[in-house]
Amino acid sequence: MFHWTQQKIDWYQQAAEHCGYHHGVAGLVRRYLPDGSAAADLGCGLGYLSMELAPHLSRLTCVDISPEATAFLSAQCRRRRIGNLSVVCGDWTQWQPDEPVDAVVLSFVNGVIHQLPLLFQKSRDLVISVMALSNSDNSSYGLDDLLPPRPRPQYRLRECWEDVAPVLEARGIPYERTEFALPFGQWLADRDEVRAFFRHYYSLEFPEQRLEEYLAPRRQPGGGYYLDNTKRGCVVAIRRSRVPREVLEGEND
Numbered sequence: 569m570f571h572w573t574q575q576k577i578d579w580y581q582q583a584a585e586h587c588g589y590h591h592g593v594a595g596l597v598r599r600y601l602p603d604g605s606a607a608a609d610l611g612c613g614l615g616y617l618s619m620e621l622a623p624h625l626s627r628l629t630c631v632d633i634s635p636e637a638t639a640f641l642s643a644q645c646r647r648r649r650i651g652n653l654s655v656v657c658g659d660w661t662q663w664q665p666d667e668p669v670d671a672v673v674l675s676f677v678n679g680v681i682h683q684l685p686l687l688f689q690k691s692r693d694l695v696i697s698v699m700a701l702s703n704s705d706n707s708s709y710g711l712d713d714l715l716p717p718r719p720r721p722q723y724r725l726r727e728c729w730e731d732v733a734p735v736l737e738a739r740g741i742p743y744e745r746t747e748f749a750l751p752f753g754q755w756l757a758d759r760d761e762v763r764a765f766f767r768h769y770y771s772l773e774f775p776e777q778r779l780e781e782y783l784a785p786r787r788q789p790g791g792g793y794y795l796d797n798t799k800r801g802c803v804v805a806i807r808r809s810r811v812p813r814e815v816l817e818g819e820n821d
């Protein structure tokens with residue numbers, strides 16, 4: 569279960585505000601999401617993608633179950649004077665817009681495989697999902713140079729393209745899709761923070777010698793470390809008009 573701690577919020581904010589990742593993803597989402605649409609971002613997290621999309625939409629409702637994440641996004645919207653974005657703290661599966669929106673967006677949130685009928689109860693036209701290509705990619709942060717491939721148990725249940733594609737094919741659901749590889753590097757203040765970061769996200773303890781080797785080329789002139797990283801994923805768009813009726817009327821599982 570994903571839980572936003574203050575530490576995680578700080579790391580994510582640091583990465584998000586120093587790279588163009590969300591701007592890049594928003595550009596790809598907008599290929600499918602017409603300007604002026606009313607949309608909802610389900611499981612919006614800190615809302616960096618939502619804040620990139622909002623200026624192009626008539627209104628955007630951002631739903632997340634985490635009080636920490638929604639409080640963060642509300643504060644950002646006030647600070648940035650974003651007026652057409654509303655924030656709801658709650659479970660997206662229970663949330664229903666007063667009237668269906670034109671599109672729902674999910675980014676690194678499960679829904680396409682098991683809850684497509686439910687998503688189309690909320691959306692008139694489009695379900696757009698941003699997802700990882702695979703759950704077995706171990707190349708993040710250049711760790712493969714130093715360590716053998718590692719299983720990522722925390723991602724076992726995360727919806728990724730490798731798992732979604734065969735389901736869409738089997739159900740005869742047409743889709744449009746764009747792949748991306750965008751920078752999402754991490755700035756960390758010192759070795760303790762590097763250790764804490766890898767412990768948190770990878771359950772990984774660096775042996776001292778390995779940490780030294782790893783950090784040497786990543787040391788920054790002004791202090792601290794920059795861990796280069798490329799996030800690989802895709803944007804998948806599914807149009808109601810092309811989804812077989814039996815799927816729309818089917819059960820969520």
Ligand SMILES: C[S@@+](CC[C@H](N)C(=O)[O-])C[C@H]1O[C@@H](n2cnc3c(N)ncnc32)[C@H](O)[C@@H]1O
Nearest residue numbers: 570611612613631632633634658659660675676
């Ligand atoms: C991996 S994060 C992705 C956040 C954001 N969409 C992004 O791309 O950065 C998953 C998010 O889904 C939220 N979440 C998980 N289950 C949820 C649910 N049932 N309803 C609403 N939000 C949920 C979590 O709190 C978390 O913010």
